[in-house]
Amino acid sequence: DIQLTQSPSFLSASVGDRVTITCRASQGISSYLAWYQQKPGKAPKLLIYAASTLQSGVPSRFSGSGSGTEFTLTISSLQPEDFATYYCQQLNSYPFTFGPGTKVDIK
Amino acid sequence: QVQLVESGGGVVQPGGSLRLSCAASGFTFSSYGMHWVRQAPGKGLEWVAFIRYDGSNKYYADSVKGRFTISRDNSKNTLYLQMNSLRAEDTAVYYCAKVLDEWNCGGDCYSDYWGQGTLVTVSS
Numbered sequence: 001d002i003q004l005t006q007s008p009s010f011l012s013a014s015v016g017d018r019v020t021i022t023c024r025a026s027q028g029i030s031s032y033l034a035w036y037q038q039k040p041g042k043a044p045k046l047l048i049y050a051a052s053t054l055q056s057g058v059p060s061r062f063s064g065s066g067s068g069t070e071f072t073l074t075i076s077s078l079q080p081e082d083f084a085t086y087y088c089q090q091l092n093s094y095p096f097t098f099g100p101g102t103k104v105d106i107k
Numbered sequence: 108q109v110q111l112v113e114s115g116g117g118v119v120q121p122g123g124s125l126r127l128s129c130a131a132s133g134f135t136f137s138s139y140g141m142h143w144v145r146q147a148p149g150k151g152l153e154w155v156a157f158i159r160y161d162g163s164n165k166y167y168a169d170s171v172k173g174r175f176t177i178s179r180d181n182s183k184n185t186l187y188l189q190m191n192s193l194r195a196e197d198t199a200v201y202y203c204a205k206v207l208d209e210w211n212c213g214g215d216c217y218s219d220y221w222g223q224g225t226l227v228t229v230s231s
Binding site for chain 1: 151153154157169202214216217218
């Protein structure tokens with residue numbers, strides 16, 4: 001099975017900050033990676049798919065990059081509504097594993 | 108608009124069974140693959156199972172293989188998850204999720220819409 005790690009697991013940031021989250025795969029997954037945002041008590045929301053494609057309706061301050069084993073999610077200017085937990089997921093091969101999550105909190 | 112509504116959750120004893128349903132509307136259900144994903148209380152997301160648009164192929168996480176069965180009834184626009192031999196570690200909110208693209212997906216089975224989830228508690 002492909003394992004995903006995320007770093008950091010927790011980050012404290014301020015409104016307006018540039019934030020970068022990294023997701024690493026235990027083996028190459030081409031660009032078959034998605035990023036989701038989840039707020040407490042809510043279902044996850046797709047932000048980025050195919051490593052770098054912005055899902056319809058998602059603000060352009062979110063961007064994704066990477067291929068192979070290393071990927072990043074960047075929020076160019078953190079907004080109050082962005083405080084949430086972010087997960088990566090690989091869809092290169094079954095089982096479709098998720099990363100452990102990165103919680104973004106208010107500094 | 109796309110809607111996914113899960114039901115069937117509840118409290119069940121260890122070793123028991125439960126069947127979850129996910130009623131879909133707002134899109135052509137029979138054209139899209141579907142996932143089940145779960146989240147234990149206070150924990151991260153865990154992918155559980157996937158079924159192709161026509162039910163021809165099914166895939167499972169190792170943790171549920173042989174105990175859970177994913178299925179669909181395209182005439183009723185409904186996805187199912189039959190859960191047998193339930194364990195305490197199966198306690199979680201279970202979400203159904205629709206795949207982004209129609210028809211077969213291979214490497215790109217991204218989940219663009221999710222239901223609100225249904226809670227399954229396995230406890231004596």
